[in-house]
Amino acid sequence: MAVWNPWRGCHRYSEGCKYCYIHKGDAKRGVDTNQIVRAENFDAPIQKKKNGEYKMKSGQLVFLCFTSDFLVEEADEWRKECFAIMKERSDLHFLFLTKRIERFEACMPDDWGDGYDNVTVSCTIENQERADFRLPIFSKLPIKHKNIVCQPMLERINIEQYLDDVECVVVGGESDRNARVLDYDWVLDIREQCKRKQTHFDFRQCGTHFRKDGTEYTIATRYLCSQARKAEINF
Numbered sequence: 188m189a190v191w192n193p194w195r196g197c198h199r200y201s202e203g204c205k206y207c208y209i210h211k212g213d214a215k216r217g218v219d220t221n222q223i224v225r226a227e228n229f230d231a232p233i234q235k236k237k238n239g240e241y242k243m244k245s246g247q248l249v250f251l252c253f254t255s256d257f258l259v260e261e262a263d264e265w266r267k268e269c270f271a272i273m274k275e276r277s278d279l280h281f282l283f284l285t286k287r288i289e290r291f292e293a294c295m296p297d298d299w300g301d302g303y304d305n306v307t308v309s310c311t312i313e314n315q316e317r318a319d320f321r322l323p324i325f326s327k328l329p330i331k332h333k334n335i336v337c338q339p340m341l342e343r344i345n346i347e348q349y350l351d352d353v354e355c356v357v358v359g360g361e362s363d364r365n366a367r368v369l370d371y372d373w374v375l376d377i378r379e380q381c382k383r384k385q386t387h388f389d390f391r392q393c394g395t396h397f398r399k400d401g402t403e404y405t406i407a408t409r410y411l412c413s414q415a416r417k418a419e420i421n422f
């Protein structure tokens with residue numbers, strides 16, 4: 188597994204951005220997240236060692252743009268270079284998330300065709316309104332590998348009608364002292380939708396404020412993922 192962050196910075200875009208970890212981390216370091224800055228390591232996947240081999244080892248999953256949204260507006264002039272890099276490194280598999288899926292079509296490279304084999308696009312949703320806006324767009328896009336990320340999940344969401352060509356649905360709560368509550372019933376409900384459509388399901392993290400059987404719990408950040416794993420409901 189590798190990480191490739193060709194730029195950093197993002198603007199809040201929808202309800203799910205309220206406690207964005209990038210904004211929180213930058214605020215602690217006095218960095219203005221709203222400034223979108225190209226990284227020195229922009230071309231990390233094609234950097235080579237003295238012996239001519241790529242520094243980034245072949246066969247890995249590469250998490251792309253985890254310090255921004257890959258489709259953020261200010262990066263339009265840089266993104267085509269990134270697609271060219273992904274094409275050159277067809278021996279790696281790239282995965283990025285976006286809350287701006289409606290921008291995808293205008294951002295696609297000319298040779299995208301029906302999608303690159305080595306790219307997974309994850310469309311992020313947080314509530315029913317965003318699901319009903321983003322997922323019909325997502326389902327029509329030519330993308331070979333599609334995931335839906337429902338994190339932070341802010342309410343019960345029905346996405347069953349949009350699951351036909353989706354490989355995996357990731358669900359998680361919000362992490363923050365003031366986080367909005369995650370109800371375990373909503374998690375189980377979306378899991379049932381995935382089961383019916385035979386779509387992989389991954390309960391990635393609990394919420395700081397987590398409700399189960401009507402009782403609300405507060406969970407420390409370091410246990411959010413391990414507590415979700417303990418539920419053993421992934422498939």
Ligand code: SF4
Pocket residue numbers: 197198199200201203204207208209210254255256286
């Ligand atoms: S779109 Fe993503 S990266 Fe940008 S502010 Fe929202 S949560 Fe953060």
